[in-house]
Amino acid sequence: MKKTIHVTLNGRPTNLEVPAHRLLLDLLRDEIGLTGTKEGCGTGDCGACTVLLDGKPVNSCLIFSGELDGADIVTIEGLKIGPELHPVQKAFIQDGGAQCGYCTPGMLMMAKSLLDENPDPSDEEIRFALSGNLCRCTGYAKIVQAVQDAAAELRAKRAG
Amino acid sequence: MADLRVVGHSHPRVDGLDKVTGTARFSPDIKLPRMIVGKILRSPHPHAKVFHVDTSRAARLPGVKAIVTAADTPDGNRRSSTYQFDDQGERAASSTPMVMDQTVFCEGVARFVGDEVAAVAAIDEETALEALSLIKVDYDLLPPVFNPLKAMEPGAPLLHDVERNIAYKFVIRRGDVEEGFAQAHVIHEEIYTTQLQHQAYLGPTACVADVDGAGRISLWTELQSPFRARRLLSDMLGLPASKVRIFQTHVGGGFGGKHFKRVQPICALLALKARRPVRLCLTREEEFIASPPRHATHIRLKMGASRDGALVAKETYIVLNSGAYGEVGPIILDTMTKRVDSLYRFANIKTDSFLVYTNTVPGGAFRGFGNPPMDFALESHMDTLAEKLAMDPVELRLKNARRVGEVSAHGWEVKSCALTECIEKAAEASRWKEKRARAKSSRSKPRGIGIGCMIHVSGCRYYPGFYGSNAVVTIGDNGQVYLLSGESELGQGCKTVMAQIVAEELGIRVADIVVPDLDTDFSPHSLGAYADRTTHIGGNATRLAAIDAKQQLFEFAAEMLEADPGDLVAQDGRIFPKGSPQRAVTFLEVARRSWFRAGGKEIVGRGSWDPPSVPPDPESQYGNVSSAYTFGAQVAEVEVDPKTGKVTILNFTAAHDVGKAINPMAVEGQLEGALVQGAGYGLMEDMVGVDGRTYNPNFLNYRLPTMLDIAPMKIMMVESNDPVGPYGAKGVAEPALVATAPALANAVYHAIGVRITSLPVTPQKILAALRAKEAKRRSE
Ligand code: FES
Ligand code: FES
Numbered sequence: 001m002k003k004t005i006h007v008t009l010n011g012r013p014t015n016l017e018v019p020a021h022r023l024l025l026d027l028l029r030d031e032i033g034l035t036g037t038k039e040g041c042g043t044g045d046c047g048a049c050t051v052l053l054d055g056k057p058v059n060s061c062l063i064f065s066g067e068l069d070g071a072d073i074v075t076i077e078g079l080k081i082g083p084e085l086h087p088v089q090k091a092f093i094q095d096g097g098a099q100c101g102y103c104t105p106g107m108l109m110m111a112k113s114l115l116d117e118n119p120d121p122s123d124e125e126i127r128f129a130l131s132g133n134l135c136r137c138t139g140y141a142k143i144v145q146a147v148q149d150a151a152a153e154l155r156a157k158r159a160g
Numbered sequence: 161m162a163d164l165r166v167v168g169h170s171h172p173r174v175d176g177l178d179k180v181t182g183t184a185r186f187s188p189d190i191k192l193p194r195m196i197v198g199k200i201l202r203s204p205h206p207h208a209k210v211f212h213v214d215t216s217r218a219a220r221l222p223g224v225k226a227i228v229t230a231a232d233t234p235d236g237n238r239r240s241s242t243y244q245f246d247d248q249g250e251r252a253a254s255s256t257p258m259v260m261d262q263t264v265f266c267e268g269v270a271r272f273v274g275d276e277v278a279a280v281a282a283i284d285e286e287t288a289l290e291a292l293s294l295i296k297v298d299y300d301l302l303p304p305v306f307n308p309l310k311a312m313e314p315g316a317p318l319l320h321d322v323e324r325n326i327a328y329k330f331v332i333r334r335g336d337v338e339e340g341f342a343q344a345h346v347i348h349e350e351i352y353t354t355q356l357q358h359q360a361y362l363g364p365t366a367c368v369a370d371v372d373g374a375g376r377i378s379l380w381t382e383l384q385s386p387f388r389a390r391r392l393l394s395d396m397l398g399l400p401a402s403k404v405r406i407f408q409t410h411v412g413g414g415f416g417g418k419h420f421k422r423v424q425p426i427c428a429l430l431a432l433k434a435r436r437p438v439r440l441c442l443t444r445e446e447e448f449i450a451s452p453p454r455h456a457t458h459i460r461l462k463m464g465a466s467r468d469g470a471l472v473a474k475e476t477y478i479v480l481n482s483g484a485y486g487e488v489g490p491i492i493l494d495t496m497t498k499r500v501d502s503l504y505r506f507a508n509i510k511t512d513s514f515l516v517y518t519n520t521v522p523g524g525a526f527r528g529f530g531n532p533p534m535d536f537a538l539e540s541h542m543d544t545l546a547e548k549l550a551m552d553p554v555e556l557r558l559k560n561a562r563r564v565g566e567v568s569a570h571g572w573e574v575k576s577c578a579l580t581e582c583i584e585k586a587a588e589a590s591r592w593k594e595k596r597a598r599a600k601s602s603r604s605k606p607r608g609i610g611i612g613c614m615i616h617v618s619g620c621r622y623y624p625g626f627y628g629s630n631a632v633v634t635i636g637d638n639g640q641v642y643l644l645s646g647e648s649e650l651g652q653g654c655k656t657v658m659a660q661i662v663a664e665e666l667g668i669r670v671a672d673i674v675v676p677d678l679d680t681d682f683s684p685h686s687l688g689a690y691a692d693r694t695t696h697i698g699g700n701a702t703r704l705a706a707i708d709a710k711q712q713l714f715e716f717a718a719e720m721l722e723a724d725p726g727d728l729v730a731q732d733g734r735i736f737p738k739g740s741p742q743r744a745v746t747f748l749e750v751a752r753r754s755w756f757r758a759g760g761k762e763i764v765g766r767g768s769w770d771p772p773s774v775p776p777d778p779e780s781q782y783g784n785v786s787s788a789y790t791f792g793a794q795v796a797e798v799e800v801d802p803k804t805g806k807v808t809i810l811n812f813t814a815a816h817d818v819g820k821a822i823n824p825m826a827v828e829g830q831l832e833g834a835l836v837q838g839a840g841y842g843l844m845e846d847m848v849g850v851d852g853r854t855y856n857p858n859f860l861n862y863r864l865p866t867m868l869d870i871a872p873m874k875i876m877m878v879e880s881n882d883p884v885g886p887y888g889a890k891g892v893a894e895p896a897l898v899a900t901a902p903a904l905a906n907a908v909y910h911a912i913g914v915r916i917t918s919l920p921v922t923p924q925k926i927l928a929a930l931r932a933k934e935a936k937r938r939s940e
Contacts, residue, residue: 137362
């Protein structure tokens with residue numbers, strides 16, 4: 001059963017014809033061709049598929065497309081601020097927060113949503129907020145550092 | 161090497177922008193026009209005769225484009241998952257540890273739950289899955305065997321045509337153990353066991369295959385050794401190597417788990433049959449049940465030490481549970497059998513080790529390659545010996561530590577070694593003495609501190625043929641430099657390290673260098689990412705290629721400067737005669753001249769480097785297998801709750817002899833990542849098998865360490881400047897995992913006085929051990 005939905009995808013109003021049972025993750029990757037969002041498990045256990053839905057982080061592997069009418073969706077492809085990298089993207093490069101990079105899009109979306117809500121998180125708060133996102137490569141230390149550095153840059157920007 | 165300008169300085173990854181913007185393409189992201197979807201049918205039984213595979217109903221399902229079974233594979237598809245070559249490129253099966261026991265699909269007999277029986281390709285996933293359900297397989301159940309010790313008993317069901325299910329074995333004798341034990345002041349014997357640990361790379365293994373009009377097949381996939389995979393594929397598909405091309409995509413982590421698997425040949429067979437591009441991507445569940453994890457092991461260890469702590473004898477009996485097939489088990493067994501013997505100055509050694517088939521998932525390579533389970537046993541044992549000798553565990557290790565210039569009992573020539581320094585630094589930085597002496601009884605949750613040491617290789621030669629690396633450096637029309645390497649970027653950062661080496665030699669910036677993805681049509685041949693060989697061996701080849709390119713460029717510069725090419729220096733984007741920087745021409749000017757001037761040429765620098773190592777002698781097993789050995793010491797501090805058995809890691813201090821850190825940030829990242837994987841191995845990760853079925857094939861029940869499980873990690877890079885490695889570098893990716901589990905187990909012992917001899921050290925095991933200790937105390 002196909003259904004037409006209207007969504008805002010990475011800031012652009014978009015009409016989509018979707019089978020109602022198509023998962024958001026598959027919709028993004030297979031039908032729209034936005035492959036930046038990753039599938040690490042398909043069962044809601046790794047966070048690699050994290051996108052922002054109406055500003056909140058969700059596992060896109062658990063969301064049915066049919067429910068999305070009117071939704072605002074932001075994926076890793078929409079994280080840049082204009083032509084500029086988001087500070088959290090910059091910090092992941094500078095601090096070595098990505099190794100293989102497979103967890104990175106999900107981590108970045110989760111980190112952005114944390115920083116939107118809490119501009120000055122403690123290490124504890126970062127670890128808690130990102131604890132649903134698995135990374136097998138980095139040992140997490142440099143990710144926590146990168147989120148801290150991004151938070152500092154965002155605060156400096158706001159102040160300046 | 162005081163004035164290195166790029167090497168030795170932290171540099172962000174050259175592919176970082178791609179990774180943080182979502183544009184990095186991994187194998188599951190590849191999409192080709194008309195591409196269809198492949199799925200694999202797997203045996204639901206641990207051991208069964210496969211009588212008949214009836215695909216007729218599935219073939220009639222609309223949307224099904226190809227079905228393949230063992231009947232579609234060319235004859236002679238028996239294979240090992242690795243080849244080891246002699247000088248003629250023949251499989252050196254007779255003289256090196258290797259078994260040839262696999263086929264693309266299981267033929268006649270299914271040997272584990274997950275064994276590949278058939279595969280389909282259809283227009284979408286739903287259709288492919290429906291087609292799988294329509295394939296009818298007649299199985300005749302055979303008695304299974306799951307426990308390797310049982311599998312070795314007479315009368316046990318046999319998986320392959322080998323006696324007692326023994327796929328491979330080593331018998332090692334050095335010195336005189338009887339004599340050694342006779343001299344010992346203390347002797348300790350213990351059995352240790354370790355579990356299946358999955359690589360659990362976040363990016364699943366996928367392959368996209370496409371066949372062109374000439375019958376040439378291209379694969380986009382994630383591999384640690386693409387050139388070896390090309391050879392294996394051409395053998396298995398019955399195609400000449402010229403008809404097989406492999407494109408390496410971004411790799412979503414490997415850790416040993418992305419060597420050649422059945423995914424690639426099955427995907428290729430489907431594409432050849434369907435004559436359409438096919439994508440085959442493993443689900444997370446398939447990754448768990450059918451991708452070779454770290455083997456489960458059984459180790460009986462007996463060691464003796466003299467009154468002053470000198471280790472005088474070591475006797476070991478090892479059973480490595482191979483699972484259904486041998487995979488790279490023989491060389492993992494080799495590692496378990498010999499590697500730790502060169503960590504300390506052992507002279508009297510007796511080891512019998514066996515690789516044994518059972519009806520469980522085949523084990524395979526995983527970071528550390530047989531070293532972590534054996535190091536867990538050895539380093540746990542060292543602690544107990546220290547206690548029996550009333551010696552500090554650090555003292556006992558220092559007393560026996562390997563030193564530079566020595567040759568070990570197996571013929572390993574140690575040309576650089578900072579083990580002593582690593583132990584001392586880790587002990588000092590962790591405040592070992594003070595914490596070791598601390599009164600424990602005062603806390604409701606006792607704290608403990610433990611140490612583990614390790615040795616590893618930088619490349620390990622098991623066979624006589626080429627074990628090296630090739631690299632090509634070319635210079636383009638606008639001064640841009642291309643580095644082609646056959647080594648594999650898995651996320652560990654080798655593209656960046658290689659680019660740093662080229663930048664260093666050519667006196668340019670890393671940003672001026674392009675490092676294309678590996679393509680077996682164009683990239684030079686190298687062996688790939690395993691055994692910690694990439695930086696050490698590939699780095700040497702890359703350096704030579706850069707030097708070759710530089711010398712060619714200097715010919716053109718010499719014309720412009722009217723100088724002798726042998727006198728020139730390349731630095732900061734300029735080329736000038738030594739001592740006369742004011743006479744410089746720019747790198748760009750010279751590059752342009754080489755490209756554009758009449759009679760010019762494209763500069764193509766070549767570098768080949770095969771390490772000065774030798775394979776072990778097939779009889780004596782003696783031989784200097786690596787050109788550089790790495791060492792390290794790790795200290796873990798933990799807190800244990802005796803009520804719940806929960807272990808909380810308070811901090812790690814890791815001092816590793818890395819030779820030379822070419823990219824310190826990347827080295828630190830490797831060490832941190834490995835420590836956390838090691839903590840997973842030590843405390844939580846465990847693939848639970850019940851009657852041959854994996855009970856927890858998902859991230860909900862197979863728990864990886866999360867951000868909440870990590871503790872502060874103090875990383876110390878000790879630079880011993882290896883005389884063979886590029887700029888002194890040795891391998892760094894695997895070592896840091898090796899010593900972590902024993903450091904944790906030793907810390908737990910120090911905290912609460914119970915020794916857990918089986919990994920992982922779980923709350924349940926701790927509580928059981930505490931109860932047993934209490935019962936024993938009462939009865940006394
Ligand atoms: S893919 Fe959605 S949580 Fe893992
Ligand atoms: S960088 Fe590889 S999983 Fe996080």
